[in-house]
Amino acid sequence: MEAVDLVVIGGGPAGMAAALEAEKNGVERILILERAKTLGGILEQCIHTGFGLHYFGEELSGPEYADRFIVLVEQNPHIEVKLGAMALEVIPGENRHRVFAVNQAEGLLELDCKAVILAMGCRERPRGALNIPGTRPAGILSAGTAQKYVNLEGYLPGREVVILGSGDIGLITARRMTMEGARVKLVCELMPYSSGLTRNIVQCLEDFNIPLRLSCTVVGIHGRERLEAVTVANVDENFRPIPGTEETIPCDLLLFSVGLIPENELSRAAGIAMDHVTAGAVVDELRQTGIPGIFACGNVLHVHDMVDFVTLESQLAGAGAAAYIRGTHDPAPEYLPTRGGNGVRYVVPQRVNRRQPQPLKLYFRVGEVYKNASVRLRCGETTLLQKKRPRLAPGEMEDLLLKPEQLAALPEGAELTIEVVEREGKDQIF
Amino acid sequence: MLNQSGRSYDVAVIGAGVVGALIARQLGRYDITAVVLERANDVAQGTTKANSAIVHAGFDAKPGSNKAKMNVAGNRLMPGLCETLHVPFRNNGSLVIALSEEELPELQRLLVRGEANGVPGLRLLDRSELLAMEPQVNPEAAAALYAPTGGVVSPYELCVAAAENAVANGVTLLRNFAVERITREERGFVLFSARESVRAGVVINAAGVFADEIARMAGDESFRIRPRRGEYILLDSSQAGVVEKTVFQCPSKMGKGVLITPTVHGNILIGPSAQDIDDREDLATTHGGLRGIQAAVRRTVPGYQIRDIITSFTGLRAHCSRDDFVLEASAANPRLIHAAGVESPGLTAAPAIAQHIAQLALKALGGACAEKAGWVPGRPAPLRMRELSHGERRAAIAKNPAYGRIVCRCETVSEGEILDAIRAPAGATDVDGVKRRTRAGMGRCQGGFCGPRVLELLARELGLPSEEITKCGGDSRILLNKTK
Numbered sequence: 001m002e003a004v005d006l007v008v009i010g011g012g013p014a015g016m017a018a019a020l021e022a023e024k025n026g027v028e029r030i031l032i033l034e035r036a037k038t039l040g041g042i043l044e045q046c047i048h049t050g051f052g053l054h055y056f057g058e059e060l061s062g063p064e065y066a067d068r069f070i071v072l073v074e075q076n077p078h079i080e081v082k083l084g085a086m087a088l089e090v091i092p093g094e095n096r097h098r099v100f101a102v103n104q105a106e107g108l109l110e111l112d113c114k115a116v117i118l119a120m121g122c123r124e125r126p127r128g129a130l131n132i133p134g135t136r137p138a139g140i141l142s143a144g145t146a147q148k149y150v151n152l153e154g155y156l157p158g159r160e161v162v163i164l165g166s167g168d169i170g171l172i173t174a175r176r177m178t179m180e181g182a183r184v185k186l187v188c189e190l191m192p193y194s195s196g197l198t199r200n201i202v203q204c205l206e207d208f209n210i211p212l213r214l215s216c217t218v219v220g221i222h223g224r225e226r227l228e229a230v231t232v233a234n235v236d237e238n239f240r241p242i243p244g245t246e247e248t249i250p251c252d253l254l255l256f257s258v259g260l261i262p263e264n265e266l267s268r269a270a271g272i273a274m275d276h277v278t279a280g281a282v283v284d285e286l287r288q289t290g291i292p293g294i295f296a297c298g299n300v301l302h303v304h305d306m307v308d309f310v311t312l313e314s315q316l317a318g319a320g321a322a323a324y325i326r327g328t329h330d331p332a333p334e335y336l337p338t339r340g341g342n343g344v345r346y347v348v349p350q351r352v353n354r355r356q357p358q359p360l361k362l363y364f365r366v367g368e369v370y371k372n373a374s375v376r377l378r379c380g381e382t383t384l385l386q387k388k389r390p391r392l393a394p395g396e397m398e399d400l401l402l403k404p405e406q407l408a409a410l411p412e413g414a415e416l417t418i419e420v421v422e423r424e425g426k427d428q429i430f
Numbered sequence: 431m432l433n434q435s436g437r438s439y440d441v442a443v444i445g446a447g448v449v450g451a452l453i454a455r456q457l458g459r460y461d462i463t464a465v466v467l468e469r470a471n472d473v474a475q476g477t478t479k480a481n482s483a484i485v486h487a488g489f490d491a492k493p494g495s496n497k498a499k500m501n502v503a504g505n506r507l508m509p510g511l512c513e514t515l516h517v518p519f520r521n522n523g524s525l526v527i528a529l530s531e532e533e534l535p536e537l538q539r540l541l542v543r544g545e546a547n548g549v550p551g552l553r554l555l556d557r558s559e560l561l562a563m564e565p566q567v568n569p570e571a572a573a574a575l576y577a578p579t580g581g582v583v584s585p586y587e588l589c590v591a592a593a594e595n596a597v598a599n600g601v602t603l604l605r606n607f608a609v610e611r612i613t614r615e616e617r618g619f620v621l622f623s624a625r626e627s628v629r630a631g632v633v634i635n636a637a638g639v640f641a642d643e644i645a646r647m648a649g650d651e652s653f654r655i656r657p658r659r660g661e662y663i664l665l666d667s668s669q670a671g672v673v674e675k676t677v678f679q680c681p682s683k684m685g686k687g688v689l690i691t692p693t694v695h696g697n698i699l700i701g702p703s704a705q706d707i708d709d710r711e712d713l714a715t716t717h718g719g720l721r722g723i724q725a726a727v728r729r730t731v732p733g734y735q736i737r738d739i740i741t742s743f744t745g746l747r748a749h750c751s752r753d754d755f756v757l758e759a760s761a762a763n764p765r766l767i768h769a770a771g772v773e774s775p776g777l778t779a780a781p782a783i784a785q786h787i788a789q790l791a792l793k794a795l796g797g798a799c800a801e802k803a804g805w806v807p808g809r810p811a812p813l814r815m816r817e818l819s820h821g822e823r824r825a826a827i828a829k830n831p832a833y834g835r836i837v838c839r840c841e842t843v844s845e846g847e848i849l850d851a852i853r854a855p856a857g858a859t860d861v862d863g864v865k866r867r868t869r870a871g872m873g874r875c876q877g878g879f880c881g882p883r884v885l886e887l888l889a890r891e892l893g894l895p896s897e898e899i900t901k902c903g904g905d906s907r908i909l910l911n912k913t914k
Contacts, residue, residue, distance in 0.1 A: 138902070145877075145881055
């Protein structure tokens with residue numbers, strides 16, 4: 001058994017930022033477990049630009065963004081990295097925790113540590129989850145898998161492409177496939193709006209004349225060995241296909257970009273309380289889960305639309321873990337729950353320590369598109385903050401900043417609610 | 431393998447589904463030459479890979495029928511066979527529920543049938559006993575028939591294991607060999623595919639939904655097979671626990687009705703629908719079929735929310751015009767032996783069918799055949815990282831470091847296990863073959879992460895370019911061309 005102060009599970013942007021921040025705050029023995037052969041996580045296959053505008057103030061590709069952290073991690077004498085190492089089990093203890101992992105060189109790794117940061121990221125929802133009728137030929141992939149084949153391995157998985165789902169990965173893959181010579185015939189989206197970033201709709205679809213059809217889904221898959229065609233249809237407000245709107249589109253590749261799911265098998269098995277909306281752990285403002293000393297950050301906590309926010313969130317977790325390890329954390333937090341009210345699907349963190357001393361950002365996501373609305377943070381009937389928002393969309397994470405003195409003034413047991421206040425009526429058009 | 435063409439064998443088995451593979455395993459015992467001809471790129475590609483995965487107790491079939499005899503005999507053989515072949519099996523018991531008082535006579539009828547068939551331990555349960563056993567079942571259910579000998583098995587793993595064992599014992603497996611024409615000779619037959627041919631003294635017809643076409647090629651038109659579509663939905667292991675036993679509704683003319691069951695791997699399986707179709711290769715699921723099974727299952731477990739769907743699939747049952755298994759030497763030619771019309775409870779019956787058919791084959795060959803000296807009944811236990819303790823994992827990786835490289839995250843499958851599956855006798859040659867043998871790609875992400883890595887390992891092991899690796903043989907290539 002090897003003893004360390006902190007085990008970080010995952011060497012993507014979340015794990016690296018968390019480890020670096022923990023080190024900056026005085027933690028000396030940090031171990032990152034990364035299952036891939038390199039650090040960087042999913043950024044390694046995201047060779048498009050658009051990363052880093054918030055955090056670095058410049059536009060970087062995914063590998064460039066990752067590299068800024070990889071260099072720091074590799075130079076850092078207090079951070080050890082084990083590559084090709086898959087964490088299999090986290091066993092929480094009273095004062096210290098245990099992590100089991102395997103890798104090729106050392107076999108079974110049994111790690112004893114003061115704190116754990118969960119940074120395993122997320123995975124794509126596969127075709128099966130949608131229960132689309134039809135055959136099961138080759139030529140059906142999740143968009144991220146196609147991205148990996150094209151960007152990292154240098155293979156084209158199809159020439160005539162239909163994409164279901166207009167999330168960012170779907171949009172970016174549409175552009176990428178086009179640039180590699182494939183023809184993207186249609187991107188269809190079940191919802192009446194795209195869940196991707198506006199800039200991606202413009203830069204990935206409109207600039208390449210790729211049609212986007214909203215309120216539309218795939219209702220049939222055809223072809224025995226290799227995909228031959230898909231049937232799409234428009235859907236009504238209850239997402240049911242409208243008879244008579246079916247259209248069969250010949251294609252040899254169907255890509256799914258229908259949502260991301262935090263990869264929380266380890267967390268669940270460890271008995272960590274989960275939020276069923278985010279599918280991630282319930283955390284406080286330091287991103288500490290319900291088990292003291294176990295933290296979570298990045299896409300394993302909730303799916304982010306920009307890596308810049310993953311970095312910021314992971315720095316909170318890294319600092320929180322450092323305080324816990326060094327014993328400088330608040331030993332008696334007074335937690336107030338947060339919740340999403342009208343129009344707000346979830347709020348992270350799900351609880352905040354009333355005694356915490358920093359300005360506090362509450363992150364949240366709305367459930368549909370609003371124009372010219374405002375967002376309000378209230379406690380009971382008292383409005384603490386209200387901000388105008390020209391546009392709110394499910395694809396773009398929002399935040400509100402709360403001052404520590406505002407928080408400290410709240411009564412014990414109070415609940416913080418964030419809600420959308422509609423003014424000129426919601427607008428469902430993308 | 432192309433060079434095997436034109437060779438002569440004592441026995442040829444047409445079809446490497448669970449029935450054909452288990453027959454081949456039995457033939458491997460004897461000092462004869464045998465070949466298995468499989469039209470697909472892998473074994474277990476027909477009904478075997480898409481069925482309810484149930485080991486039936488044996489109360490459904492008409493007493494005296496082949497179905498009844500083979501079901502009960504197969505049920506007895508299954509636990510020992512699965513142990514020998516290292517195939518997942520669980521004796522979880524099964525229930526048939528009567529949703530109303532009107533269905534009580536049907537339960538009674540099944541009980542009487544079951545007892546006539548020799549099914550041990552059958553018992554009628556009243557509502558409170560039923561709900562104590564399965565608390566989530568419809569509280570309005572009037573009663574249930576409990577069969578303690580019901581079980582679940584992994585059908586494709588049973589088939590793979592049987593084929594592996596047969597090949598290890600000297601049986602030849604020819605894949606991508608679709609029999610298109612059969613000519614008779616004085617002492618047997620010549621079987622032709624589009625490109626090759628083999629000679630065989632005795633032919634065993636285990637061709638599933640194509641069994642009547644094979645029979646016709648050999649001049650026997652005594653039965654017809656009509657494919658009956660059965661659609662299923664597989665749910666994530668997070669849904670485990672809704673039922674512990676296999677729960678059927680009362681049977682209808684079209685089959686045993688929609689069931690809900692745990693699988694040996696801890697998932698929940700619901701289905702099947704039942705629809706007679708004409709196309710023997712139509713494995714499409716349908717909107718109506720998938721909705722229908724979800725609605726039907728809600729009658730079994732009304733409070734249950736069907737969510738976390740992993741996948742849906744279709745299987746074709748080989749429904750026979752005789753409404754029974756055809757297990758006999760053909761009246762047209764005693765050197766042709768049918769193992770045909772094997773629909774439910776065919777999986778359960780398969781071990782018994784295999785013994786019976788192998789004996790018929792030996793008889794057709796002229797009687798007494800010596801047993802092979804070095805016959806091995808089982809196969810080496812496949813190593814499964816996810817099932818090991820931490821200590822066992824340590825030992826496994828020390829022996830072979832490839833077990834320390836996890837490829838499939840959802841199911842914790844290592845590179846070592848995938849290499850074992852490719853290198854085994856009758857090993858995997860495509861991505862789905864690796865999936866069925868190791869569960870890599872079987873989990874929640876359905877191969878999103880591990881797919882590219884499995885493809886790379888297949889290409890490396892088979893010495894093929896990545897573009898030639900298929901999902902399931904034929905033209906099911908995953909990558910079209912290199913871009914750079």
